[in-house]
Amino acid sequence: TQADLRDGTTVLVFYPFAFSPVCVDQLAVYNEVLEDFTAEGVTLYAVSCDATWSQQAFKAQLNVDIEQLSDFEPKGRASAALGVLHPGGFCERALMVFGPDATLRWSYVGDTPDDLPGANLIFDALAA
Template sequence: MELRPSPAADGRYPAPDFELPNQFGEPTRLSGLKGSPVLLVFYPFAFSSVCSGELDELEAVRGEFDRGGIRILAVSCDSKYSLRAYAQARGYSFDLLADFWPHGEVAHAYGAFDAEHGRPLRASFIIDQEGTVRRVIRSDAGTPRPLQAYRDAFKELASS
């Protein structure tokens, strides 16, 4: 896997490709989703309060994203077994991807890995139909990312 390339003058860059197992062990490859916009959400830990709140909010508005053809991929360094239990307990119907081993490799490729704490940073990537990162939305530890930022980014993407 390549590390994140330097952004162009407009801040866009090719999204690093990856393949990770979802909560059922099924492989999900980013390049296999070309043709659909992707919301790639890195979150620190399954079952933690802020992460659960953010993912609960995404599940609550999933229909809105589905209507826009947007695929939600949520990534943590938890194992697929933990993610299956988490998805079942919380009722998540989108893919939870396990960046378990090599530990945090995909988060690192996106510049979204906190090596000091061994977890992904709270960072989301808006990826267009061609596989280009169009916007990055970050928040500090313990602070949820605003849902409206995702809506605004996809509205902008649809109008470009």
């Protein structure tokens, strides 16, 4: 919710599909540096159009601490509102940084679902 965004800097990490190879790699990389984000007062949320139960199984299997948000019902509504819903009905691979005032400060949308944006993109955006 918008109130959640007001607790500090928030990064929404949109990913296409739970359990897909690139999504596995992306969340694993971000989880490795999650403490660095937390130390800077940044909260990461991973978002997909997968059902909540699928996301929770994905999170458990990967053993990651990044909170999962489901944009499943109504399917893709939040992703569409933010301009990152693929015509195929899944999230584009995208990153969005929101400031403590809930204003979008920076965003990235991958050219293809296979793009793997490194954590350095987020750290650079936070430093800008």
